[in-house]
Amino acid sequence: MKTPKAFLLLASLVVILALALNACAPAPAAPTEAPKAEPTKAPMTEPTEAPPAVEPPSEPFRVAMVLGCKIDDGDWCQAGYEGLEEAIKQFGDKIETTYTEDTTIPDMEKVMRDFATEGYDLIICHSSIAKEGIMNAAKDFPDTQFVWTDGDETLPNLAVVRSMTQEASYLAGLIAGKLTQSNVVGMVGAMDIPSTHRGYAGFEMGLKEANPDAKLLVNWTGDFVDLKGAKEATLSQIEAGADIIHGNGGSLNLGTLQGASEKNVLAIGAVRDQYNLAPSVVVTSVEWGFKKGFAMIIGEAMEGKLKVGDFYDLGLAEGAELSDYHDNASKVPDDVKALVEQKKKDILSGTLEIPNIESGS
Amino acid sequence: MIEQFTSVVFLTGFLASMIRMATPIVIVALGEMVTERSGIMNLGIEGIVWIGAFAGFATTILTGSYIWGFLVGGIVGILFGLIMSVVAVEFHGHQIVAGLGIWILCNGLSGLLNRSIFGISTERPTIVATLPTIPIPGLSNIPIIGETLFNQNIIVYLTILAVPLINFFFKEISWGLNIDAVGEQPRAADAAGLRVGVIRTLSACFGGFLAGIGGAYLPLALYSIYTNDISTGLGWMAIVVLVFGKWRPWGILGGALIFGAANALKWRLQNTDLPLPYQITLMLPYLVTLVMVIFFVRGGSGPSALAKPFVRSEN
Numbered sequence: 141m142k143t144p145k146a147f148l149l150l151a152s153l154v155v156i157l158a159l160a161l162n163a164c165a166p167a168p169a170a171p172t173e174a175p176k177a178e179p180t181k182a183p184m185t186e187p188t189e190a191p192p193a194v195e196p197p198s199e200p201f202r203v204a205m206v207l208g209c210k211i212d213d214g215d216w217c218q219a220g221y222e223g224l225e226e227a228i229k230q231f232g233d234k235i236e237t238t239y240t241e242d243t244t245i246p247d248m249e250k251v252m253r254d255f256a257t258e259g260y261d262l263i264i265c266h267s268s269i270a271k272e273g274i275m276n277a278a279k280d281f282p283d284t285q286f287v288w289t290d291g292d293e294t295l296p297n298l299a300v301v302r303s304m305t306q307e308a309s310y311l312a313g314l315i316a317g318k319l320t321q322s323n324v325v326g327m328v329g330a331m332d333i334p335s336t337h338r339g340y341a342g343f344e345m346g347l348k349e350a351n352p353d354a355k356l357l358v359n360w361t362g363d364f365v366d367l368k369g370a371k372e373a374t375l376s377q378i379e380a381g382a383d384i385i386h387g388n389g390g391s392l393n394l395g396t397l398q399g400a401s402e403k404n405v406l407a408i409g410a411v412r413d414q415y416n417l418a419p420s421v422v423v424t425s426v427e428w429g430f431k432k433g434f435a436m437i438i439g440e441a442m443e444g445k446l447k448v449g450d451f452y453d454l455g456l457a458e459g460a461e462l463s464d465y466h467d468n469a470s471k472v473p474d475d476v477k478a479l480v481e482q483k484k485k486d487i488l489s490g491t492l493e494i495p496n497i498e499s500g501s
Numbered sequence: 502m503i504e505q506f507t508s509v510v511f512l513t514g515f516l517a518s519m520i521r522m523a524t525p526i527v528i529v530a531l532g533e534m535v536t537e538r539s540g541i542m543n544l545g546i547e548g549i550v551w552i553g554a555f556a557g558f559a560t561t562i563l564t565g566s567y568i569w570g571f572l573v574g575g576i577v578g579i580l581f582g583l584i585m586s587v588v589a590v591e592f593h594g595h596q597i598v599a600g601l602g603i604w605i606l607c608n609g610l611s612g613l614l615n616r617s618i619f620g621i622s623t624e625r626p627t628i629v630a631t632l633p634t635i636p637i638p639g640l641s642n643i644p645i646i647g648e649t650l651f652n653q654n655i656i657v658y659l660t661i662l663a664v665p666l667i668n669f670f671f672k673e674i675s676w677g678l679n680i681d682a683v684g685e686q687p688r689a690a691d692a693a694g695l696r697v698g699v700i701r702t703l704s705a706c707f708g709g710f711l712a713g714i715g716g717a718y719l720p721l722a723l724y725s726i727y728t729n730d731i732s733t734g735l736g737w738m739a740i741v742v743l744v745f746g747k748w749r750p751w752g753i754l755g756g757a758l759i760f761g762a763a764n765a766l767k768w769r770l771q772n773t774d775l776p777l778p779y780q781i782t783l784m785l786p787y788l789v790t791l792v793m794v795i796f797f798v799r800g801g802s803g804p805s806a807l808a809k810p811f812v813r814s815e816n
Contacts, residue, residue: 212621213728242612332779359771360779365730368723369768372518376768379514394625394726416624 200236201262201442203227204255206248207241208267209365213391216364217241219412219427220266220289223434230435235442249273256281262441264434265289268335274298285446287437289430290335294449301437303335303428304455305410306342306494307487309388311462311480312408312426313346316384317354318476319406319423326357326377330364330390334498339388339410339426341497350479357382367395374399384408389428397422406471413463423471425463432459456487505773509645515765516649520657521723523754523761525715527660529739530746530753531667532711536582538671538748539704540684540697541589542596542808545603547736549581549709550716551729555611557717558727559618562626567721571656574717575710581607582709586702593810604736612729625726632656632722654722656714668750680704684804687811697811712736745794748803756793763789 203224211221224237238260240251248270255263256277261284265274268290278286278298291300316325325347329336340358347354357380359373370392374385378399386408387396393409394417400407401418409417409425433454440446454460462480465472486492505511529546536543543549557574561567581603588594619626632654640651671677682690683697691697719731742760746752763786770782 210729212625214625357772358779359768360783362780362783365728367728367730371724372521372764373768373771375518376514376765376772379510380769380772391728391730394728395724398724398726 198234200234201231201438202260203235203237203262203264203438203441204252204260205237205239205264205266206243206251206255206270207239208243208245208248208270209241209391211239211241213365213394214414214417215389215391215393215411217266217391219430220264220434222412223430223432224264224438226431226435227438230439231442235438243267245270245273249277252277252286253280256284261285262287262438262446264437266430268333285441285448287441287446292334294451296449299437299446299448299450299452301430301433301452301454303338303430303460304453304458304496305335305339305426305428305460306345306496307456308426308428308460308462309339309342310346310487310494311483312386312424313343313348314350314480314483315346315424315472315476316343316386316408317347317350318479319472320351320354320384322381322383323351323354324357324377324381325354325384325386326359326374326380326382327386327388328359328361328370328373328377328392328396329388330361330366330392332360332500335428336389337498337500338496342494343386343388343426345494361392363392364390365392367392367398369395371395371399375403378403378405386410386426387414388426393417406468409463415463415466415468419467421468422466423468424465427459427461427463429454429459429461456484511769512645513648515762515769516645518765518768519758519761520649520653521761522764523757524657524660525718525723525735526738526742526757526760527664527754528656528718529712529715529735530742530757531660531663531750532708532715533739533743534708534746534748534750534753535667535680535711536705536708537743537807538684538804539680539701540687540804540806540809540811541586541701541705541708542600543582543585543603543705543708544597544600544736544740545581545585545607546600546708546712546739547734548604548607549578549712550719550736550739551611551732552581552607553578553713553716554719554732555615555716555727556713558628558720559614561628561721562619567632570721571714571717574713576713578709578711578713578716579706580709582706582712583702585709586705589705589810590698590701593812596808596810608729615727615729628720628725631725656718656722664750664754671750681804683811684806687806687809691811691813697813701811712739715739741790744803745790745798747798759793760786760790 205224207217207220209217211217227235228237243251252263263284264287266289274288278295282297286298287301288298289301294300329340344356347356357377361369361373374396384406385396385400387393387410389410393414397407397409397418401421406423407421409422411428413427414425415422437452529550533546553574556577557570560573561570585599585603588599589596634652634654637651641647679695679700683695683700687697716732720727724731742753742756745756767782767785771779
């Protein structure tokens with residue numbers, strides 16, 4: 141009987157091929173976005189690449205970023221990656237960077253340990269749900285500095301970056317309240333967790349302040365990547381009369397903005413400037429500040445001034461902002477723009493404080 | 502409260518959403534039904550949906566033609582159906598392992614191809630417009646039903662037509678009876694002169710074809726972009742609906758519509774004033790499926806020879 145042998149051969153072939161391809165998939169091509177004129181190294185694709193045998197006299201500061209999604213997801217991970225790019229732009233060949241994307245949560249600890257073993261000076265874990273992994277890795281490598289995005293606990297060598305989105309979201313709420321004709325505004329969010337709830341609470345506050353009659357419809361999809369669900373949720377809100385939709389974070393915003401653009405309903409993006417995802421309808425976006433924030437943090441770490449054991453809160457003053465109106469500027473009346481500018485100044489000067497509300501109850 | 506659920510806008514949107522959700526599930530489940538009734542269990546359809554979605558998307562971006570998109574999606578599906586049938590028919594392999602292998606393979610392959618063809622870019626490649634709808638004159642003006650049933654794209658119409666056609670095929674046409682024969686009693690079918698291997702191979706290819714089409718439907722008709730997330734779970738959903746529908750076309754249609762309805766409702770419940778935590782409404786589709794399976798699916802065991810390799814002689 142030759143059957144079992146043939147089957148074994150084929151089965152193992154399929155499995156090997158599958159694993160090989162699966163392993164290939166997340167490994168990115170050399171990022172094409174990195175500015176060409178730069179003499180610096182673009183982020184390397186091979187995290188396992190050995191350091192050069194002969195170190196140049198001034199060693200570059202080595203930064204590794206671990207991402208749970210793809211760097212072109214249009215949202216969370218792209219925002220993180222843009223922070224890394226911003227740092228490369230600012231610090232040139234004084235830093236050396238690498239990243240892994242699409243890392244599953246169980247793999248994160250292993251990946252961070254690898255980076256730490258290879259001698260990276262700063263490891264950024266851009267995933268709020270990787271708590272166990274980051275804690276274990278940071279405890280075992282006390283000489284390596286770690287940064288954890290959207291975490292809730294620090295260590296002597298771990299700093300946490302929190303996006304204080306309520307301020308920019310409040311400004312977006314003002315715009316939504318002033319622009320709505322139907323007095324119904326929709327918000328599609330991923331999960332009701334602190335980072336999204338801050339934005340939600342701020343948005344609602346701004347909305348009610350600008351338009352006390354406005355009603356806010358809220359849909360949570362329970363998942364950060366479910367763009368199919370987000371699109372369905374958006375369409376259901378538009379049916380229910382919403383004429384402005386705020387996508388509150390996660391790559392599911394692709395679906396939210398697409399639903400809004402299909403029905404030609406104005407939309408407000410989140411996390412990063414999402415104008416290019418639906419240029420016809422996105423009036424502005426609530427930027428969570430990772431682009432400037434990460435560049436700032438990497439800069440501080442280079443000088444040995446990283447505030448380990450502490451929280452970096454990215455509010456309006458630290459890099460979060462309301463995006464440019466781009467070509468939809470004409471859709472926002474001048475008095476609304478002036479109001480937003482005024483409130484922004486008030487927040488920055490400290491005369492207006494937006495409360496940080498992290499959960500509903 | 503009640504008027505929120507009975508307005509024309511609500512009902513129209515609800516039914517439209519239900520059909521949007523159900524269509525790709527029905528397409529993929531019908532294909533898998535043909536495959537399974539011939540005796541091959543292809544769990545790889547989850548992966549074939551992924552690769553079909555990508556192939557259809559890439560082709561439509563590159564050629565600008567929906568027809569080519571669906572065709573290439575389907576052909577890629579046939580290819581993987583063929584791989585499955587080679588393992589199952591030629592090598593008498595373990596079908597569940599092979600199916601999962603195809604799933605992981607396609608999973609990685611579609612992401613890899615996406616990166617290598619379109620690269621990393623802030624300008625995400627997008628299909629200019631989704632598949633156009635074709636209103637049926639007269640019927641499309643009926644309130645509520647007209648908009649949802651008779652103002653749809655060509656694939657929805659074809660899917661609705663396919664259900665009775667495939668039902669007829671299995672009941673009345675000798676080819677359909679042959680497929681059932683090799684899926685129920687391959688040895689008897691073989692003795693009666695049917696070529697078990699050929700029939701199973703063709704059935705698996707047909708199943709792959711529909712899985713590819715169902716995958717291509719997602720970017721071409723619904724989302725106009727490709728990410729690895731748009732196709733997640735469609736294949737598994739199709740398998741659930743297949744079992745739920747007891748391997749019968751009408752059952753599949755019913756199961757997919759119930760799931761689609763529960764899905765459409767879960768978003769709309771969040772928009773009403775009902776004091777429900779969102780986690781409860783998100784659970785709804787799965788709760789409904791579970792309840793239906795517990796109370797209404799009895800004695801639903803698939804084809805007798807499902808996932809059992811047919812070896813002609815034991816020497």
